Amino acid sequence: MGRMRFPCTPFPRMRFSRTRERSAGRGAAAAVLAGGLLLAGCGGGGSADADRADGKRRAEGAQPGPAPAPDLRVPAPDGPQDRRDRPQDRQDGSNRDLAPEPAPADLLSTFALDVDTASYGFARRTLGQGRLPDPATVRPEEFVNSFRQDYPKPDGDGFSVTVDGARAGADGWSLMRVGLATRPDDERHARPPAALTFVVDISGSMAEPGRLDLVRKSLGVMTDQLRDDDSVALVTFSDRAETVLPMTRIDDGRDRVHEAVDRLRPTSSTNVEAGITTGYDTASRGLREGATNRVVLLSDALANTGDTTADGILRRVEEARRAHGITLFGVGVGSDYGDALMERLADRGDGHTTYVADEEDAREVFCERLPAQIDLRARDAKAQVSFDAETVERFRLIGYDNRRVADEDFRDDRVDGGEVGPGHTVTALYAVRTRPGARGPVATARVRWLDPGSRAPREVSAGVSADDLDRPLAEVGPHLQVAAVAAYFAEGLRGTGLLPGAPSPAELEDWAEALAFVTRDKSVAALADGIRRANEMGGAP
Secondary structure, three states: OOOOOOOOOOOOOOOOOOOOOOOHHHHHHHHHHHHHHHHHHOOOOHHHHHHOOOOOEEOOOOOOOOOOOOOOOOOOOOOOOOHHHOHHHOOOOOOOOOOOOOOOOOOEEEEEOOOOOHHHHHHHHHHHOOOOOOHHHOOHHHHHOOOOOOOOOOOOOOOEEEEEEEEOOOOOEEEEEEEEEOOOOOOOOOOOOEEEEEEEEOOHHHHOOOOHHHHHHHHHHHHHHOOOOOEEEEEEEOOOEEEEEEEEEHHHHHHHHHHHHHOOOOOOOOOHHHHHHHHHHHHHHOOOOOOEEEEEEEEOOOOOOOOOOHHHHHHOOHHHHHHHOOEEEEEEOOOOOOHHHHHHHHHHOOOEEEEOOOHHHHHHHHHHOHHHHHOOOEEEEEEEEEEOOOOEEEEEEOOOOOOEOOHHHOOOOOOOOEEEOOOOEEEEEEEEEEOOOOOOEEEEEEEEEEOOOOOOEEEEEEEEEOHHHOOEHHHOOHHHHHHHHHHHHHHHHHOOOOOOOOOOHHHHHHHHHHHHHHHOOHHHHHHHHHHHHHHHOOOOO
């Protein structure tokens, strides 16, 4: 059988068409938005400069001067509103301008960094099939982190820190963005060799189109992109696990890897425990000193045989995981997907997850962003934001619900954090209510991590003032606005509460479409398409 590969060339820009008629009012609103964005986008500075307004505080101390920002104000629809668009008709009677979390007992917020994006990818797949995602699978931080930001990059390993924000709604509420970025790989800082153990689910459920067939294509692409000094092993699992290819150097074994991948076929039940255990055992036997040793799990994560709990599975590989520093990269596939298991495996297994719905996703993950998936810039990374009692009345971290860390454990390097690779950006959004007339410091964000080689702890910080949060959200650069739209969308799908300044579903859709128009970014166009589909099913915020 011929190899199932596809080239690492960019897809044409995504375009989507409407399947329903808009009112004349909404059509006019979108036209006004697009026209305003186009004119503003043609001014000096561009979208990246607009995001670097003088309200930012960065770890490097750079404070660029003011730049013109596009106007993304969303006019109210001219026609009659759908009942779900009107705050007074919401069943819970809540006010759009109030975040539902009570005042915190302290003014610290601590969490492990997370670069997972699987929740958003799976939600896009579900919406594309005409269904709303299960609210339990919607994690706002993964929606937000699915979109690249323009944070400055540090010179070495570790992070840059950017803190900024904008007014959102009434009564002193703002959205505050904490942005962290790692340096991408380049010729001056080439990544170390990688020793990757592919652990592939070949159970019967993987026979569905878009599962094992997509895995074979994805692994073919990844194999072609690996360097000659990288190594690959292949483990398969169904009711039992088997090492079908021991650790093999790519320089003289690339064809053997392709042949092993092309032979993959679905069989019977799903024993994730057997796959993970055999995968880590294979990775330990093929361990390479000075290389990035990583297990790559490709599965729909629908475990039904053996231990089906993430903690139980990982206990069986604890020694290999800790002693050898082997990390986990989870790649989810399938319309039915064990989201909770895969996320827990990655969180507890010192790794991260993504979701691959189609060949375009596979190309982005395994071609365009391959170094970010297999290399490390930081281990056990944690963030802590301290708010100033003189200026801050209330705050709420958006998402990261299962990544919270006790405040006193921020500098305890025995406490698990997140693993972050090269070229990653991590964004945390906060709803912050400042006191009337507040002036001066609002918050300081710190990030702490262990150097991936020496395991020495490092720390860097940056702050933000009340004046830095005083611009309307409509007037800041597109990157912050895209993050806000993604968060509003996720919170609406979860139905767990409203963020300050949340727009109506119709307004959110118009806002996303305007951003897609001005940024010319296919990922933002896909976000707008997802919001449209959710609106058609009555599931937008």
